Amino acid sequence: MDQVICTVDVVLLTLSADGLEVALLRREHAPFKGVAALPGGYIHADADADARDAARRVLRDKTGIEAPYLEQLATFSGAARDPRGWSVSIAYYALVPAAMITQAERSELRLASVDRLPPLPFDHAAIIETAVSRLRSKSQYSSLPCHLLGEAFTLPQLQRVYEMLLGESINKVSFRRKMTEMDMLEPADGQFETAGAHRPAQLYRLKPAFREQLRLLERGL
The missing domain is CATH 1.10.10.10 (Winged helix-like DNA-binding domain superfamily/Winged helix DNA-binding domain)
Structure with a gap:
């Protein structure tokens, strides 16, 4: 039986004068090498206490950012979302001020308007859309x-x-x-x-x- 691919993806959102933006990184490996994507990575069963711990580690390692607020968004799964095989991604979203991204000084990190996303791999566009919808909805009744x-x-x-x-x-x-x-x-x-x-x-x-x-x-x- 083929092994299921288990990952976490993080939608890192910030706000600029132009509106809501999401942080993207160019993928270093296949599939979709060189394509802008959400910060993500495998869950390390021997090191990560849980999926949230994995999301914090991935965000820290790939962007240099420790987000004060991180919330589980949804689980995305299926045989068609990853060309390598059946996969499941536990998605989180994090909110940070724009200055925190600037101070991270990661040249490979880029911001894109959530309303004008570039072509993205996997189902990352759907993950971002879900995160933005969650943020706008919760903004009506929360901090x-x-x-x-x-x-x-x-x-x-x-x-x-x-x-x-x-x-x-x-x-x-x-x-x-x-x-x-x-x-x-x-x-x-x-x-x-x-x-x-x-x-x-x-x-x-x-x-x-x-x-x-x-x-x-x-x-x-």
Whole structure:
């Protein structure tokens, strides 16, 4: 009986002024050598405690990034998805600020708009589509978008991220009421952003309890 190929793939998402982007790497080996693809790799049964551990290792080894937030997305499997044979991939998605990708200094790492993907191998386009759909859906009722910002941010910056993901404007008063209701933010002591002649804006950060897990709303934004 042929052995099943077991891998993990990670959809590493970030946000730029142009919109939501995904990190891709050129494959070093066949099949699809030289083609841009998601960071992925085999599960190491002798070293990985579980699939999440494997995803963290693959992301770290291939991109140099330790993502603060990593969530299991879905399992993709079948005989047709990989020319080498029957395979199963446990897909995860991670959210990081754009600066974290820049600081990784990996020349082989490239960003592509999720709306204008290049030709991708395997079923990576479907995996990315699933991750983007999950992100946009959860952005309506959770703290998930916070992970696309740096450690500290202003409320207007956070509101803009929510608006970009949801594709619509949000009333400022309503947004701030929801942030208060979620009780997920705390002031970054003594930290303010100064911009031009405007009054310095208080910087906020996620409370420790919500840096690796989500804060959920009973009713969406």
